[in-house]
Amino acid sequence: MQAYESTPLAEVLTAATPWQKVVGAWLRKQAGAELFGMPGYRLTLKGRVPDGFLATPHDGRPANALLGKAILSGRYTLANARMSVQGSGDPWNRASPTRAFAIELHRFSWLPHLMTQGDDGAKEAVRLFLLWQKTFRSWTPFTWGEEVLSRRLITLSIFARRLSTVAQPWEAHALAQSLAEQGRHLLRLHNNAAWQASRAVALVAIGCVLSGSVGDGFRRKGLKRLPKALRRSLFSDGSPVSRSPEQGLELLYDLLLLVDGLSQRSQAVPDYIEEHIERLSRFVRTLSHPDGSLVSFQGSEALLEDQIAPALTHTEAKAGATLPNVMEQGRYHRMLGRSLSVFVDCGEARGGDFGFAACDYPMAFEVSGGRDKLIVSPGWSPAQSDRQAFRVIGAANTLTLGDELILKPMAGKFGELLNFTLEGPRYKVRSRRVEAEDSGTLLELEHEGWRPKFGLKHERRLYVDAQRDELRGEERLTPMATKKEMPASVVYAVRFLLHPEVQASLARDRKSILLRGPGGRGWWLRHDAQDVALDEGTVFEKGVARKTTLVVLHGAARLDTPTRLRWKLSPAES
Numbered sequence: 001m002q003a004y005e006s007t008p009l010a011e012v013l014t015a016a017t018p019w020q021k022v023v024g025a026w027l028r029k030q031a032g033a034e035l036f037g038m039p040g041y042r043l044t045l046k047g048r049v050p051d052g053f054l055a056t057p058h059d060g061r062p063a064n065a066l067l068g069k070a071i072l073s074g075r076y077t078l079a080n081a082r083m084s085v086q087g088s089g090d091p092w093n094r095a096s097p098t099r100a101f102a103i104e105l106h107r108f109s110w111l112p113h114l115m116t117q118g119d120d121g122a123k124e125a126v127r128l129f130l131l132w133q134k135t136f137r138s139w140t141p142f143t144w145g146e147e148v149l150s151r152r153l154i155t156l157s158i159f160a161r162r163l164s165t166v167a168q169p170w171e172a173h174a175l176a177q178s179l180a181e182q183g184r185h186l187l188r189l190h191n192n193a194a195w196q197a198s199r200a201v202a203l204v205a206i207g208c209v210l211s212g213s214v215g216d217g218f219r220r221k222g223l224k225r226l227p228k229a230l231r232r233s234l235f236s237d238g239s240p241v242s243r244s245p246e247q248g249l250e251l252l253y254d255l256l257l258l259v260d261g262l263s264q265r266s267q268a269v270p271d272y273i274e275e276h277i278e279r280l281s282r283f284v285r286t287l288s289h290p291d292g293s294l295v296s297f298q299g300s301e302a303l304l305e306d307q308i309a310p311a312l313t314h315t316e317a318k319a320g321a322t323l324p325n326v327m328e329q330g331r332y333h334r335m336l337g338r339s340l341s342v343f344v345d346c347g348e349a350r351g352g353d354f355g356f357a358a359c360d361y362p363m364a365f366e367v368s369g370g371r372d373k374l375i376v377s378p379g380w381s382p383a384q385s386d387r388q389a390f391r392v393i394g395a396a397n398t399l400t401l402g403d404e405l406i407l408k409p410m411a412g413k414f415g416e417l418l419n420f421t422l423e424g425p426r427y428k429v430r431s432r433r434v435e436a437e438d439s440g441t442l443l444e445l446e447h448e449g450w451r452p453k454f455g456l457k458h459e460r461r462l463y464v465d466a467q468r469d470e471l472r473g474e475e476r477l478t479p480m481a482t483k484k485e486m487p488a489s490v491v492y493a494v495r496f497l498l499h500p501e502v503q504a505s506l507a508r509d510r511k512s513i514l515l516r517g518p519g520g521r522g523w524w525l526r527h528d529a530q531d532v533a534l535d536e537g538t539v540f541e542k543g544v545a546r547k548t549t550l551v552v553l554h555g556a557a558r559l560d561t562p563t564r565l566r567w568k569l570s571p572a573e574s
Contacts (some may be wrong), residue, residue: 036139036185045181050210052176053161057208057261060310061112061253068113072124078104079383080543091128092135100385106136106143107151115159122166125159130171133178139185146195149186153179153202154254157209157261179206183218192419193353194242197233200226201254208261223270230276238279239330242354243347245287246300246381252280252311281312286323287332290341291371297332297345297364299357299391302379302541325441326433333433335441335464335471340569341368342464342471344443346431349407349422356419357382360407361396362429363445363460367471367569372517373499374569379540385420387545390538393449399458399475399494401557406449425452440465448480454490455482455559470570477563489558494565496525497537500548504534513551514572522572529553529565 035041067077074086079100085091096102104110114121114128136143143149156179164172183206186199200222207219233241233251240248255277262269287295292305325334331347344365349358359380367375375397380390388409394400407424427449434442446459459476475494498504498515505514510532513525537550557563 042138045184047180047184048214050176050180050212050214052211053164053209054211055208055261055264056161057158057205057257059158059257060314062306062310063112063116065116068116068121071110071114072117072121076110078109080545090131092131098386100383103148106148108155111155111159119166122163126163126167126171129175133174144185146189146192149182150195150198150202153182153186154205157205160209176210179210180214187221193232194356196229197251200229201258204258205261208265227272234276235329237327237329238283239327242350242357243330244299244357245294245297246303248280248283249294249308249311252277252284256311256314282323283327284308285312286327286334287343289368289373291373293373295343295366296377296379298359299381301381301383302376302539333443335443337464337466338469339370340464340469340471342462344462346429346445348429351421355421358422359391360393360422362398362447362449364396364398369517369521369523370519372519372521374502374515374517374523375496376499376539378497378538381540383543384540397495397497399492401450401454401490401492404453439467451480451482455480455486470568473567475565477557479560486559489556491556494553496551498549498551500539500546504549504551506534523569524572525551525567525569527553527567530555
């Protein structure tokens with residue numbers, strides 16, 4: 001037998017108190033407002049205007065023609081919210097329904113969908129850009145901020161050349177001038193490490209698209225910044241520092257975009273870009289379910305095969321290469337049976353700049369039986385910023401005590417200043433993996449997040465029996481020394497969020513639940529809890545909230561003695 005132990009990574013957090021962080025963020029924001037908001041600031045963005053557009057970088061992210069058709073008629077669906085502009089045709093002169101909607105709107109995230117509508121879509125895109133330019137050509141903290149600007153430039157660089165073919169000469173000139181001015185402003189932004197990679201990608205992208213010395217200058221500056229940005233955004237095993245699989249996939253698409261753009265300009269692709277593409281591809285493949293979808297941990301929406309496959313078709317797996325079962329730096333584990341695939345989050349929610357999408361799901365896991373996804377995560381992402389309750393421990397496949405939380409999202413203006421990171425007592429998740437040849441894999445995990453409130457440590461043991469094709473789980477609550485006066489007992493709940501296409505039937509003895517996936521195969525979820533309930537849950541998939549079943553095991557734990565709960569997932573035919 002081989003044992004593997006992972007040591008928790010140190011959180012990238014400063015020693016500053018929350019108040020000091022808030023004050024620091026406010027001062028930086030005010031300094032930017034004083035500088036960028038000065039009368040005449042836009043004049044400092046003036047410079048040579050490119051003569052035209054020289055490349056059309058290919059973006060592998062799939063576009064939705066139905067959404068494009070709706071946008072063409074004035075109906076926008078972004079970040080799980082809707083807005084109609086069928087009267088005025090101007091989405092820029094009204095309040096957005098949510099902050100997340102506004103972010104996607106000003107990022108021009110709708111543009112790829114609209115461009116599926118041929119010349120009509122391209123002409124409408126030109127019209128919408130000119131309306132945006134009329135209203136927001138001067139700096140505002142939201143529309144010209146780091147969170148929005150770089151992604152807008154990346155999207156516009158993809159379609160600028162195509163838009164110029166249906167635009168009037170003055171309209172194409174305005175687009176080229178705007179890209180150059182936005183790029184010059186982007187060069188002056190460097191506050192948030194989480195956006196550093198997208199800033200560098202945007203500079204290289206517009207540098208590939210814009211002609212002449214203007215484009216060459218952006219491309220050189222972007223390529224100079226990109227290596228450091230990638231080192232700060234990715235671990236050496238390909239895991240994003242944010243620990244978000246979706247952000248890893250997005251960066252993979254961005255780098256593939258740059259490879260195509262540089263190739264169209266007959267520019268050599270730096271070796272480090274190819275190396276990071278290979279690492280990111282391995283990371284995405286390792287955390288993909290057998291049906292091709294990606295796990296939904298740490299701010300990742302439920303992404304399906306059609307959203308992932310285009311990135312991987314450009315980077316075929318090397319012949320004979322095996323995927324790792326442990327992403328040591330990303331803190332993810334994969335456990336395999338004959339048909340079972342179990343993915344486990346063995347890390348903590350990130351803090352600091354990279355914590356804007358973090359979720360407090362300690363020791364959560366996802367399970368597939370063959371190609372049927374059985375147990376999944378909620379799929380919360382920043383696109384669902386108005387539904388912060390899905391970021392916290394009560395939404396995950398883990399154990400909770402009472403109605404208490406461990407970490408919770410910052411809210412209001414303070415939250416906005418600190419990118420809505422999670423606040424509360426930080427804790428570590430520790431894991432130990434034991435491999436037994438031909439028989440199975442044991443993963444032991446623990447965290448002390450409940451110690452301050454209840455004086456308890458949560459231990460979880462997961463064992464995949466490769467021969468029986470079973471997943472066995474054990475939850476333990478162990479008393480710990482504390483000076484705080486505690487109640488005698490507390491109720492606990494262990495949750496299993498099922499995939500929306502899984503049917504669940506509770507047996508008469510209430511000790512077994514039959515799960516049946518879309519493929520028709522049945523699985524028994526058995527337990528020795530005091531009670532069980534089938535509640536309603538939610539999964540976010542392709543920007544839409546889907547209702548599903550939530551299996552909840554209930555019980556009560558004394559705070560002075562250990563408590564144990566066991567459960568097992570096994571094929572129904574066994």
